[in-house]
Amino acid sequence: MNAPLPAHLQPLLDPRPVPPAMIDALKARFGDRCSTALAVREQHGRDESPFDVPPPDVVVYCDSTDEVAAVVKLADAHAVPVIPYGAGSSLEGHLLAVQGGVSIDLSRMNRILSIQPEDLTVTVQAGVTRMQLNNEIRHTGLFFPIDPGADASLGGMSATRASGTNAVRYGTMRENVLALTVVTASGEVIHTGTRARKSSAGYDLTRLMVGSEGTLGVMTEITLKLFPQPEAVMAAVCSFPTIADAVQTTIEVIQMGVPIARCELLDGNAVKAVNRHDKLSLRESPMLLMEFHGTPAGVKEQIETVEQIAGEHQGLAFEWAETPEERTRLWTARHHAYLSGLQLKPGCRAVTTDTCVPISRLAECLLDTVAEVDESGLPYFIVGHVGDGNFHVAYLIDPNIPAERETAERLNHQLVQRALQLDGTCTGEHGIGLHKMEFLVSEAGAGAVDMMRTVKRALDPKNIMNPGKIFAG
Amino acid sequence: MNAPLPAHLQPLLDPRPVPPAMIDALKARFGDRCSTALAVREQHGRDESPFDVPPPDVVVYCDSTDEVAAVVKLADAHAVPVIPYGAGSSLEGHLLAVQGGVSIDLSRMNRILSIQPEDLTVTVQAGVTRMQLNNEIRHTGLFFPIDPGADASLGGMSATRASGTNAVRYGTMRENVLALTVVTASGEVIHTGTRARKSSAGYDLTRLMVGSEGTLGVMTEITLKLFPQPEAVMAAVCSFPTIADAVQTTIEVIQMGVPIARCELLDGNAVKAVNRHDKLSLRESPMLLMEFHGTPAGVKEQIETVEQIAGEHQGLAFEWAETPEERTRLWTARHHAYLSGLQLKPGCRAVTTDTCVPISRLAECLLDTVAEVDESGLPYFIVGHVGDGNFHVAYLIDPNIPAERETAERLNHQLVQRALQLDGTCTGEHGIGLHKMEFLVSEAGAGAVDMMRTVKRALDPKNIMNPGKIFAG
Structure with a gap:
């Protein structure tokens, strides 16, 4: 169950209904590939973000660039919004039709x-x-x-x-x-x-x-x-007694210039979740999940360097995923972490953070964050692309308990402020969407956001391209 | 001696003189750091491009961002152009004050x-x-x-x-x-x-x-x-009987994914030029000048792979620059290639190309180009960042002989058309400036250039920021 849009985002709800004449034109051109069925519209009016808003007015499945252009020309003529739809997996409300309009489903353009x-x-x-x-x-x-x-x-x-x-x-x-x-x-x-x-x-x-x-x-x-495809690929997990040890290992690996291909942190909660979900038996303490790409000799050198650094920070012996199948199992489990984590608290929703900081600031950013969330009492898990300085805290909230959402939003806010003070960004990879508009202003400053808005208004004078995202108006 | 702006660029010459009130304001704020002396203006009104246009009206040496902002605010108020000036080494006429205005010299901002x-x-x-x-x-x-x-x-x-x-x-x-x-x-x-x-x-x-x-x-x-700084650095030269052999070696090195740090082509003419200028004794035939970065073992592996590929294409034995001093000497000579090449024909100017194509198309692009320039009879040399698919032909012309310039421009035009047909770009690294505006339209298409112009007009409605570059108006 999702939540209504919070009060400060309510002004974004400013529907510009698709007029019947345009619906007729779309149906004439696209036939069955144009749908106004509620179920189809609702499916296209949500993503992985936790908010419910009314769905788009119509969904059109396009097969070609020319078809997309035809839809946009109609939308331009009628000054109604268009929202491109791919796999529906965005996290920040990018797909929410806050001003109604046309969802352009591109999933058939899969060649x-x-x-x-x-x-x-x-x-x-x-x-x-x-x-x-x-x-x-x-x-x-x-x-x-x-x-x-x-x-x-x-x-x-x-x-x-x-x-x-x-x-x-x-x-x-x-x-x-x-x-x-x-x-x-x-x-x-x-x-x-x-x-x-x-x-x-x-x-x-x-x-x-x-x-x-x-x-x-x-x-x-x-x-x-x-x-x-690299000649040699080796993947390993290394468990640490504390998050601090795992993060310090990461920092030194990056600072040494080791060309590590993947360097992922899972906290003990995340390890527990993927163990349950993917039937693994990883040690349930903070863990780095690493992969090395290169020639056989190059990979061996990288591993020796990283093992030495990890050893200096209480890392246990590396456990190897020897075969391609074992590697796939491990990385599939990592990619399931989000879904696995949700099962730690039945019926929960996750409020997910996405800060990214310069690598030297990672320990400070992450450890202060852990202390805060521990103090709050909310269940959570952490996964991170820590080699980039990027990590995600997922605060697990009961959507029926407003206080839990408020706590999660407060923690997220504190984390973003901390990341910005540490020369970082509010979003390493998820985008701004609906959720991080005010963080964008804090991060970039009003002048830079004004420049973005000026570009937007020049290139989209009728504000029909996914309106209400990145910045209001 | 430089040439006047060609006829098709003459309409760009549309001076917006800096009014005396603004000069007074600049002198009041900047004192000696504001100059209207002809010699200073002339120095700031040219770069490495071959055209002469009237110099900017005034030069201001700024010490800080705030000072730059103050100059631009005045320029905005008076709607006169500003042209940022760094080292004066651009190649495409970026610094030419086609509409007059203020040259903002940033060389004192060197902290x-x-x-x-x-x-x-x-x-x-x-x-x-x-x-x-x-x-x-x-x-x-x-x-x-x-x-x-x-x-x-x-x-x-x-x-x-x-x-x-x-x-x-x-x-x-x-x-x-x-x-x-x-x-x-x-x-x-x-x-x-x-x-x-x-x-x-x-x-x-x-x-x-x-x-x-x-x-x-x-x-x-x-x-x-x-x-x-890489743990190990090795630089080598390898001579080939033909440009085709050197280029085919490069293509295979890149396609193999060898993480080569530098892979530079010099044709026989360029080798001759740097030999004379830097007192080297390199074999005067097509040559790859390469550098390998990594761990000692990693560098060794890379070299073995590249030596094998070069051997399959008639490459002679690698000659090594063993010490940092020898490496510096070699790369300094490479960086002097442009100036060295000019000395191949006393009193000449160079018309320089900058196409870049996908690596698989490099041999076709380069060899057809060589055939064309050989047929033209113009002296030339070629250097190239061939690992990127980017190379420069320098056509050496007598600026007093219009037919030579016309030949060079025709050859450049043919090369650009060829590169675009091969999915490439008219400029890998020099920029559009004054010289490549029509190539930009051929490459990007009118629609994309319109989008660029729309962004420009939105962000600079008075067209004061280096006007007349990239696109006219």
Whole structure:
């Protein structure tokens, strides 16, 4: 059960209904692929965020960039909102139709358009998911590393500037999107970037779009960097007596410049949750879950360095996932952490944080946060892409007890303020959406947010592209 | 001797003179640091591009962000242009005052503001040059890898989205700028980004500014990523009988995923030039100049792989620069290639290209280009960051012979069209400036350029920020 939008966000609810003439036009063009059924609309009007708002007025399943452009042209003519929909896995209310409008479902745009293995690039439609992509390119010996927990669509991942467990080595969507096809707010189709690895040709529209959360245009085709599957891969878990020891190990590994591919923290609560959910028997204390990529000799060197650092911080012996199957089991469990964690408190919802700080500040940020949440008495678990300085606290609340939500929101607020004081960001990978608008102002300052808003108003003068997200109005 | 602006660019010359009242106000505030002397203005009204236009009306040497903001506020009030000036080393006419105005000289803003070695970050004023930065941080064991040929300022490098010889491994300014302080067109001071390694907090204003060539704001402070100095560094040259062999070697090295740090091509002409200029005795045939970074064992592995690939393509035995001094000598010679090359034809100017293509297309792009220039009879040399698919042909022309310039421009045009057909870009690292405006339209399409122009007009409604660059009007 979800909660209504909190009072300070209520003014965002400002419906601009899709007029019957436009619905008729959509039905004439899209037939069965245009739906006003309540169940379909409700499915498209929510994501993993905890709020309920009225659903979009209509859902259209598009098959091509031209179809998306046709929908947006109609929306422009009628000045009604459009909200791109991929896999529905965003966390910050990106999909909530606070002003009504059209949900453009891109899940049928799930074709890999071209692979250029010799250039380490691929071009996909926006509805392709990260797992689908990796399945379909496996035969090339290449892979795409960015892996948010959910099997998100690559359009959604681009829109939120997503990352995941491999970002410490391979970067985020910011570094890995080379080029885009975008439907603009007026329904024009433009192309940004090229397949060249670098360019100084004018403004970096690709990176302006990446992270724009659907508010500047609809990304319909995406060209991505790929990487050779490493010759050797080794994954290990290492348990520590305290979170402080695990974090200090991480800090030193990064500062040494070890090219570790994944460096994930699970606190004791998170380990307990994945043990239950995935039938594992990991030691239920703070744990680093690590992966090393390279040549056999290179991986061996990395491991020796990290084992030595971990040993200096009371790390127990590394336990190895020797086979690909064991590795997959371990990382699948890690990717289940969110769902597993929810089962720690039946019927709960999670309020999830996403701060990211410079690595030297990670211990301070994380340990003060743990002390605060311990004191609050709320159940919680922590997972973190700690190699990046990014971690998530999930506060587990009973949605029927307002006091629990208030406590979680207060803790989140305190954590964000702390991260900002430590030169960090309120969101490492989830985006602003509905939930973090006021944090964005604290972080970037009114002047920078004004500049964002000026860009938004110039590129979307009727405010039809996913309105009410990132900033109000 | 430079040439006048070509006919098709003449309409850009549209002076908006700085009124006497504003000059008086600048002199009152800046005293000796405000100059209207012709020699000073002329020095600030040119760069490495081959065109002469009238100089800016006044030059102001700023010491702080607040001073830059004060100049821009005055320029805004009087609606006159401002052009940020760093080291004067840009290649595409970025500094040419086609509409007159104020040159803001940032070279006195040359302080390193803070170093955080434990986070691998540094914050500098925009006038710090890349060599100064590396000298001042050497004691930390860290370095900043981006190295255009000139000792450019980090502000200028950010403005042109520069790269250089290390980009194949460490990325370009796009990947290495974390945060900025920017003076906007209205003279406000804003901050973009944070020191966190990743963020999803709103539009990526940092990357909108990087590569904007002074047209959206003046970058005054820059936070950069740093890298640990590698434990082992090995540099080698390998000569090949043909450019085709050298390029095919490069392609295979990149496709294998070898983390080579530098992979530079010099054609026989370029080798001859650096031999003369830097008193070296390199074999005067096509050559790859390579550098390997890593642990001793890792470097050894990389070298074995690359030696094997080179051997399959008629590469001669690697010659090693064993000591740091020898390496410095070799890379200094490489960085002198442009100046050395000019001496191949006394009194000449160079018309320089900057295309970048996907690596699989590099051989086709480069070899067809060589055939064309050989047929033209113009002297030339080629250097290339071929690991990125980026190379520069320098056509050596007598500025007093219009036919030579026309030939060079025709060859450049043909090369750009070829690169675009091969999914590449007209500029890998130099920027658009005055020279490549029509190439930008060919590359990005009218729709994307319109989007850039819309952003420009929204953020700089009086068109005072380096007007007439990237796009006309």
